[in-house]
Amino acid sequence: MTTMPTLQSYIGGRWIGAQAAQPLASAINGRIVAHTHAEAIDFGEALMHARRKGIPALMAMDFQERAARLKALAGYLAERKEQLYTISHHTGATRADSWIDIEGGTGTLHAYAGMGSNELPSGNVLHEGPPVQLGKQGKFFGTHILVPRGGVAVHINAFNFPVWGLLEKFAPTFLAGMPCIAKPATATSYLTEAMVRMVQESGIIPEGSLQLVIGGTGDLLDRLEGSDVVTFTGSADTAAKLRAHPNLIRQSIPFNAEADSLNCAILAPDVTPDDEEFDLFVKEVVREMTIKAGQKCTAIRRAIVPHQHLDAVAQRLRERLAKTVIGDPSREGVKMGALASQAQQADVAERVALLSQGNEVVFGAKDGFNPVGDGVGEGAFFAPTLLLCRDAFGNDKVHDVEAFGPVSTLMPYGDIDEALALAAKGRGSLVGSLFTRDPKIAAKAVPVAAMHHGRILVLDREAAAESTGHGSPLPALKHGGPGRAGGGEELGGLRAVTHYLQRTAVQGSPTMLMAVTGEYLRGAAINESEIHPFRRHFDDLQVGDSLLTHRRTVTEADIVAFGGLSGDYFYMHFDEIAARETQFGKRIAHGYFVLSAAAGLFVSPAPGPVLANYGLDTLRFVKPVGIGDTIQARLTCKRKIDRRRKDPKGVGQGVVAWDVAVTNQNGELVASYDILTLVSKRA
Missing domain, CATH: 3.40.605.10 (Aldehyde Dehydrogenase; Chain A, domain 1)
Structure with missing residues (x-):
């Protein structure tokens, strides 16, 4: 033994x-x-x-x-x-x-x-900015950290x-x-x-x-x-x-809490039995009934369909369910296995009995249920069961009782408002699906359904090719739902991480906030030296290392040359009369010229530790730059991230975010942004 x-x-x-x-x-x-x-x-x-x-x-x-x-x-x-x-x-x-x-x-x-x-x-320390200026002189700020x-x-x-x-x-x-x-x-x-x-x-x-x-x-x-x-x-x-x-x-x-809920799928009134979306609806309902033998907290428990298509939906669901081979998963061709235990089997049977009261069984154990495999008679198998509730507004059981197995209930509706009302009777769900071809229906239905659902899938033929399906929670998207679904949130990308972090508001001077957050804040103490920041390896750079560039006066030739190079002949840059009638009262330089000119001011052109510039964040053109204005840039190491990566030669690399503030001859900010660079470490 x-x-x-x-x-x-x-x-x-x-x-x-x-x-x-x-x-x-x-x-x-x-x-x-x-x-x-x-x-x-x-x-x-x-x-x-x-x-x-x-x-x-x-x-x-x-x-x-x-x-x-x-x-x-x-x-x-x-x-x-x-x-x-x-x-x-x-x-x-x-x-x-x-x-x-x-x-x-x-x-x-x-x-x-x-x-x-x-x-x-x-x-x-995760800085959850941006910082907020709390004093008039720029000496007192507040921000949040996690x-x-x-x-x-x-x-x-x-x-x-x-x-x-x-x-x-x-x-x-x-x-x-x-x-x-x-x-x-x-x-x-x-x-x-x-x-x-x-x-x-x-x-x-x-x-x-x-x-x-x-x-x-x-x-x-x-x-x-x-x-x-x-x-x-x-x-x-x-x-x-x-x-x-x-x-x-x-x-x-x-x-x-992420709790089981009576999730629904709605077949929109614009979809007919001849549409691909009709077949997508049928396939998704059957899939959610049979995957994990319906033991998914996201499974479709209520299939809400237009009353004129009720018989067609029921017939196609019966046909697909009849083709589902049930039994020992190790047997070839088996598409649906057993419930997790005999206790679960008994629980589902009890709840199906409750749901059957006053409703019709469209498909169930009497329709050829015969699991294949040795010893399956002692297993926890349960027949896929499709019920029909013709009066879903008068029968609360279909919105209250969940059979946590291969069980779903069909229910008809008159118009989309009725369908949404039926969906809401679940009193909070993890997920709902809407099958439609009409963007106007989606635009109307989703905001209403969103009040009662943690996630909504809008499925049409375009999305179907890549859709992960009604019942698949994904790490990047929230998994949870209001009301009966528990009122909680899991997954959702970094939202899930921040759930386990403590959020705290921090107030102080820019220098103190920079020390706490590890990020440069304008107004904080800076480190200026004769060595250009772009000449420092990642290991040697410090947050606050800064460079104030030489100045450059913008000329008409600059604007004309940039327009010719870029193909941007917008009237504000070239039409003196039209520009004079605008709020600026004069021709102004292209914003992207200012960006490019600033790069020319602060870039150190020779080969060095800075390997690549791969993005801009938070770009804003704050004030216009006109012909004859003089610009200057301050480049400051804002943030360092050591991702512990190496190049093919084994040399380490890190990511550096640089704060760039471009000012004019009056010291006024004209452009503001962060640039992201890949910086090598010392060999």
């Missing part, structure tokens, strides 16, 4: 658990694949380990280094993904389902590594995405310099445990930055402090209970 493994928690730098407790069954055939452990977890030890070991280790790195670690970890896990695919099979997932979970997880690590590398500084909270994040995840669910929360948490304690749902925790073992074996992340809880959270939430954060993914009911935890309320601990 084969002994099934006992899962272990990773707490305090060691794996805990030897005595078997709750058996965890394969969703495919009901056979035991693992047990949870019976040993109690000392959550005081877990938090102490995170605070004493994890926080100092993470703070010894900066945003850029943590981003590099995420990239390395993504690569490490990707190389071992097949081991995870093998285990994922027991969760009832097909290869396509597991791809979303496993490679979606490593892809999210890659995405946050890229965001961190490209958008975050090389320190642990810094690591110095606490611990507790992540409580659902069963449906054992890998991605942990990694999509871990990535921004780690990037923000916050250790985390992750608690996956028990039913599929054997897959999460396997992934966390890989993470720990990699040695890529410092000790204390990730701990794993198999089983319950005990008194963990009672021990948290105000600097900590709690995130939750799961049911709306459980989210409500956790949100009301006395210690979370007492300590004002941030709580972010």
Whole structure:
């Protein structure tokens, strides 16, 4: 007899658990694949380990280094993904389902590594400007900074995405310099445990930055402090209970919930059965019913269609569902696997029974449901079930009861306003989709639907070629929703990182704010020397290093030559009479001539550490420059970002942002911008 493994928690730098407790069954055939452990977890030890070991280790790195670690970890896990695919099979997932979970997880690590590398500084202070002048003389300013909270994040995840669910929360948490304690749902925790073992074996992340809880959270939430954060993914009911935890309320601990919701898809009234958008709608509803056996918090639970097309939609949905092969995912041709557990199977059956009251079953178990594979009779399979509610305004169950499986309900509407009213009856959703060919309908519907949805997909034939689909949260976009959906936000690019940072307003002189933020602020103390800033290597440059250029008087010949070179013969530059009648009262130089002339003033032309100029930010032409005006530029090192990159010869490089202020003979600002350059380090 084969002994099934006992899962272990990773707490305090060691794996805990030897005595078997709750058996965890394969969703495919009901056979035991693992047990949870019976040993109690000392959550005081877990938090102490995170605070004493994890926080100092993470703070010894900066945003850029943590981003590099995420990239390395993504690569490490990707190389071992097949081991995870093998285990994922027991969760009832097909290869396509597991791809979303496993490679979606490593892809999210890659995405946050890229965001961190490209958008975050090389320190642990994120300046959230621009600064605001608070005094009349320019001596007193205010701005905002974001810094690591110095606490611990507790992540409580659902069963449906054992890998991605942990990694999509871990990535921004780690990037923000916050250790985390992750608690996956028990039913599929054997897959999460396997992934966390890989993470720990990699040695890529410092000790204390990730701990794993198999089983319950005990008194963990009672021990948290105000600097900590709690995130939750799961049911709306459980989210409500956790949100009301006395210690979370007492300590004002941030709580972010991403809860299951009754998401909808609307087939717009302009779409007919002959349109591509009609087929896109049918395909998307079926896909969301069958991927992960409908166990996605973003799945389409309500399909809202024009009453005149109700029968056509129902018929095409029946046809596609009838072709779906269900069974053991290892069998060739199987497109839909099982629910995660028999407990989940029973729960979905109970909720389908509730939804069936007063409604019609368009497609269900009676339509040839026969899972293929050995032992599947003991598995957690459930038939794709399509219901029809003809009176969706009179039947609240279809807007209140969610069957977290391959279940969706059709409901007809009269006009687009009715469709939007039905969508709103879900009382808050993670995502809604609108299938239309008409931009006017999209322009009308999206702002109304946005009040009740965290994300909206507008799908037409043009977007379909690249669309990631209704139910796919992406790292760059917000994942969350109002009301029933939890009221929280995850992902969303750097928004997710800033959730784990503390925002603080800072006031002071320009020099003091420059010291705090690591960014030059005009009016702050500068460093001028005989060495041109462009002659300094990245290692030697200091924020505040500055150059005041020689002057240049703008002539009519300059304007004529620039017009000829650029092809810009706008009347303000060439027509003396017309220009005299404008608010400027005279001909003025091209703004881009001023930009070019300023570059000629401050550029050091000989080969040196500055390798390339690859962009301008915050460009503004503040005042006009006329013929006879004299301009001068001040170039100042504003910000340095060490992305720890090297050229093909192994020489390091960094990014430098330079503040450029162009003034006229009266000392008035005429142009203002930042230039970004790639600067080499000393060999």
